[in-house]
Amino acid sequence: MKIRHVIKLANLPLAPEEEEKYSQQLSKILDYIKELDSVDTSGVEPTFNVSGQKNIMAEDNIGSCLPQDEVLSNATQKRNGLFVTKGVFEE
């Protein structure tokens, strides 16, 4: 497991010693998980949802929104009705 790649995708700031710790723990867990390799799953369909539902959709009717002050009430930084975060470049 390429821990650096994973950390980057996870967007988790980790100290070097944490990296080491997690790397060890995760490889131990992955070793255990590898026991799934011994299960024969040929011809088996995967299960992603156990609700037994299908085609659950709503009619296109407008419902209520939150008031703007409640929308922003938990924001770390806000201005003129907008959320504010540190600058990102338009990709």
Place this chain on the structure above:
Amino acid sequence: MNTYEPVMGLEVHVELNTKSKMFCRCSADYFGKGPNTHTCPVCLGLPGSLPFINKEAINKCIQIGLALNCEVSEKSLFERKNYFYPDLPKGYQISQYRWPLCINGKITLENRKVIRINRVHQEEDTGKLTHQGGETLIDFNRSGVPLVEIVTEPDFREVKEIRDYAKKLQQLLRYLGVSNADMEKGDMRLEANVSVRQVQSSKFKVQNELPKYRIELKNINSFRFMVAAVEYEIKRQIKALEKGEKLAQETRGWDEDKKCTYLQRSKEEAHDYRYFPEPDLPELIIDSQNIKKTRDSLPELPWDKSKRYESELEIKKADAQILTDPKELADFFEAVLEHGKKHGVGVKEIANYLINKRVDINSVLPTQIIEDIKGKKVGVIGDKEELEKIAKEVIDENPNLVIVYREGKTTVIMVLVGAVMKKTLGKADAAKVREILVELLNDPGV
């Protein structure tokens, strides 16, 4: 000297015109609204919130798919596309990947070339960012508005084919009434992938071998810039290949000031979106009966209509195309035809009249067109002075309408035109009357 040809594919994102958003019931009509006033826990991605599919959006996505000759998948799933960006509140976009709604379609261009459609799938829009100083400001009103993504195979070989495709698609979307398809407003956004290959001498021609790389042109927010970027890319890549350089997969943007593309993300930095089925949404199973119902409900498509005008009405191809774009003109034309039948006015006359006079269909009634055409035949009053006299009378008799007109509700002019027509027993040239009335009404001295 080698010859090269570009190999290009397009991804088009279309914002649907549903009333509510894709996965919540917030109003999707966000344009020009106060920031963060069209949001709820779902489209803000608050902890605990869950998506719920908008049926109408799915219906519209299937309509687009069917109009593009796609197969509708019997089983379709939403999946999560995972990446971090401040405009993406959940940290993933609900999209489709392995189980899209519609696949394997095609569309025929003006040059008769068939462009294959890889897929038409449903997803959701992101919020809107503005950059100010060192900060980024976020408005989530657009977050969760339904988007349909239409992906072609890399079948384009010329830039003009791209233009034609985009135009045709826009016309189709408007015919279907599923989107305003206004590129300026971002209802329709294009991304292109471009690569270039050497054209083999016919003897050794290897069919269908695609270049080993492709350059994606992304986040280019106008059609004009996209075309410029594609043209630039083709030249850049040929030059690079000529020099013996090896091109690799990357994403590039367009710098309008320098008029060139620039590297945004290299292959090494490519996203790993970690798609997996969206556990919050049960699967969609669409049976053939429903597909048939949707197919039957489709309007006559622009190219079919145009062809029908050619074959049934014996209208020239170029004219048929004018008369079918936009759909409102075609509807108007057909309404005039109906009246024409009753009064013995033929197709050709009507078609010519509409095309040559560039009739503003929003300010004339179909019956008037027939009157105009007939009027000409029976000796229409075309004398400007005479018409002006009658028009002045009508204006004097209707001071209220004049006020309304001058306040900006210019459609009342039709009532005045009607009054003039009455006075002349229908013998006036309606277009000319209108012209005269406008002139008079815009003259504050009258």
Place this chain on the structure above:
Amino acid sequence: MQKSKLQFKIQNLTELTLIETIQALKEKQFSEEELNKAYLDRISTLNPELNIFLEVKKNTRGIPAAIKDIIVTKGIRTTAGSKILSNFIPPYNATVIDRLLEHGISVIGKTNCDEFAMGSSGENSAYGPTKNPWDPTKVPGGTSSGSAASVAGDMCVFSLGTDTGGSIRQPASFCGVVGLKPSYGRVSRYGTIAMASSFDQIGPITKCVDDARMVLEWTSGGDSYDANCQKEKEKFTLQPSRLQVGLKGLKVGVPKEYFGKGLDKGVEKIIKEAILKLEELGAEVVEITLPHTEYGVAAYYILVPSEISSNYARFDGIRFGHARDQFGSEPKRRIMLGIFALSSGFYDDYFAKAAKVRTLIKQDFERVFEKVDVIVGPVSPTVAWNLGEKIDDPLKMYLSDAYTIPASLAGIPGLSIPCGFADNLPVGLQILGKHMNDELVLNVGEIYEQATDWHLKKPDLRFKI
């Protein structure tokens, strides 16, 4: 319920069940204010020692219920046991909260839990571990640690917990109370901070089975905010159990895989006695096999972290909460594990493979339920362990959920009811049923409960009072 019996119990009104409390209020035996005061007094006495509540509301109205702090409550801070949400005041209520409020229930407080419901002991909370009312040196189980402990300590009439891989059943077992994980799709998840979306269910933790039935009835049913929670084609209405019928004609399956190595001898003895009791009550007990049980934990620890890695991407500190460095170590571990399992080149071997094993486990149950009505076995291989005992070995912690995880993978209902003590600590009997047949599971549980008095045992809390 006889009036005299109720009056007798009113000496300790915090010991009353939900159904008894409703009746006593109807009879005006005491007021809602007195009821709330009694519970608030108990909380203020016991909470400093047991660390059960993260937030207490001093209500004077309503029947007080404790809510796991992973369920959002409008205007009441909801932390999910995490530092990252230490300042989060939700602008909306979870569906289950609205439904409880409609039935005259009030939120007396938000209960401690493992951070984002990740753990098995209650020790992963950023606000310190909850302690087991039966023995404060032991864990209460997790992750609905505070919810189970609050019911065991009579600090609320009932509570709500959430169960992803055993998080209602296991702490209910460790704390000697009743806990129901409903069928997946029975109760709306809207407003419950998702751990793993295709597993999570909200369920009651109560003083008796009848209470659990009532809370399920209140909270379950289709919701226009949770697409997975819709009316079933077959409707299993909840009916009062018919005790007089007993268990005659009921086929009870006992999976041999739930009695293998790792099962504590003391626990095994208690569970076997409980099974004998079911037989005594008229049930036919048959040994069954669920052959893919041993792969449950591995499949679970691919699928759950995968969903977590995506569900926890929304925590970016912009719209709510703090920055991502504030995640505790278990969330970090699971996010990384999930990202790996979904990442390019590994999806097929990890995520897709585990999803196929999930199918096999689900089919194991479906096959067995063609032959038996319910399945019984232990909830946990052990009783509550010492605080700190497994905290540094995540894998050991994961394996402690081996008996609860398979039902979570299959989405079937599971009930934990008190069935005795081993080493002076409570043991829970697990009863599993067919998807959406929560009713039968509750009925079997209630018939057992009425024939025994384990649910009436209370922890000795004189250490503090």
